[in-house]
Amino acid sequence: MRYELEPDNRNCPDDVLLDDLRAIAVRLGKATLTKDEYNKNGRFSAATMQNRFGSWNNALLQSNLSVGKRNSIPRQELLSDLRQVAERLGTKIVSVEAYGTMGTFSAPTISKAFGSWSKALAAAGLKVSSMWHPKANDDELLSNLATVWETLGGQPKQNDLRQPLSRFSADTYKRRFGSWRKALEFFVENTADGPPSTISTEPSIAIGDITPSSPEKHRTQRDPSWRLRFLVNRRDRFTCRACGRSPANEVGVVLHVDHIDPWSKGGETTLENLQTLCEKCNLGKSDLPMYENEG
Numbered sequence: 001m002r003y004e005l006e007p008d009n010r011n012c013p014d015d016v017l018l019d020d021l022r023a024i025a026v027r028l029g030k031a032t033l034t035k036d037e038y039n040k041n042g043r044f045s046a047a048t049m050q051n052r053f054g055s056w057n058n059a060l061l062q063s064n065l066s067v068g069k070r071n072s073i074p075r076q077e078l079l080s081d082l083r084q085v086a087e088r089l090g091t092k093i094v095s096v097e098a099y100g101t102m103g104t105f106s107a108p109t110i111s112k113a114f115g116s117w118s119k120a121l122a123a124a125g126l127k128v129s130s131m132w133h134p135k136a137n138d139d140e141l142l143s144n145l146a147t148v149w150e151t152l153g154g155q156p157k158q159n160d161l162r163q164p165l166s167r168f169s170a171d172t173y174k175r176r177f178g179s180w181r182k183a184l185e186f187f188v189e190n191t192a193d194g195p196p197s198t199i200s201t202e203p204s205i206a207i208g209d210i211t212p213s214s215p216e217k218h219r220t221q222r223d224p225s226w227r228l229r230f231l232v233n234r235r236d237r238f239t240c241r242a243c244g245r246s247p248a249n250e251v252g253v254v255l256h257v258d259h260i261d262p263w264s265k266g267g268e269t270t271l272e273n274l275q276t277l278c279e280k281c282n283l284g285k286s287d288l289p290m291y292e293n294e295g
């Protein structure tokens with residue numbers, strides 16, 4: 001048996017590669033080539049072409065072949081392109097923006113093929129950004145949706161769920177509630193004016209509401225329900241009462257609902273005794289009363 005190395009393609013001029021692409025297309029009588037077709041018939045590999053020309057489509061374009069129709073791109077090809085971008089970035093997380101500038105296809109093409117961008121990332125074995133897809137609880141999701149809704153002054157569309165307006169993507173809501181529509185329905189049901197109705201039937205919400213309280217000192221529970229939280233946020237226009245920051249116009253602002261009279265000092269969980277503070281102001285404030293002459 002003879003051991004032969006394949007030709008070292010790194011030293012092969014661009015023209016030779018492009019000529020081979022064209023030659024195979026002519027031989028197969030096609031105006032465009034898939035990677036599979038080229039791998040079966042070509043002298044080099046599709047990977048070599050991609051490395052040299054940045055992407056498969058670029059190689060096709062440079063050899064004056066046409067680029068395949070977008071909806072006919074095999075999923076495997078989309079995934080391997082995603083992976084290549086990740087590799088070039090040296091990261092496991094590829095944002096839509098980064099892919100838009102470095103990828104062969106368009107991000108919407110990929111999202112469409114896999115149902116969503118994060119599903120495509122998962123299918124490619126990449127990571128879904130933890131900042132954009134935090135493990136949010138229902139309260140945070142609904143409160144964020146409220147902010148978006150109020151800021152837009154109407155029902156948000158999936159596309160509206162973008163930073164800085166929204167801390168979470170529409171995908172996050174779809175995963176949690178089953179569909180975008182269901183998320184909206186759940187939100188509306190639980191924020192309708194009037195007494196809170198079906199909240200207690202939703203375990204994930206109910207669990208968050210059950211907090212040990214001191215019945216002998218308090219008539220309310222320490223943690224406000226999601227609905228009360230929403231009412232406080234809405235009254236305060238989703239803006240920190242101390243510093244005026246709002247997630248509506250600043251990335252990373254997280255709103256908390258804070259007891260004005262501290263719970264530990266007998267303050268109740270009521271609309272009047274609650275206020276919207278951003279995370280920073282709230283953590284800075286801790287258990288101290290809001291004003292020096294109080295408490």
Ligand SMILES: [Zn+2]
Binds near residue numbers: 240
């Ligand atoms: Zn603040």
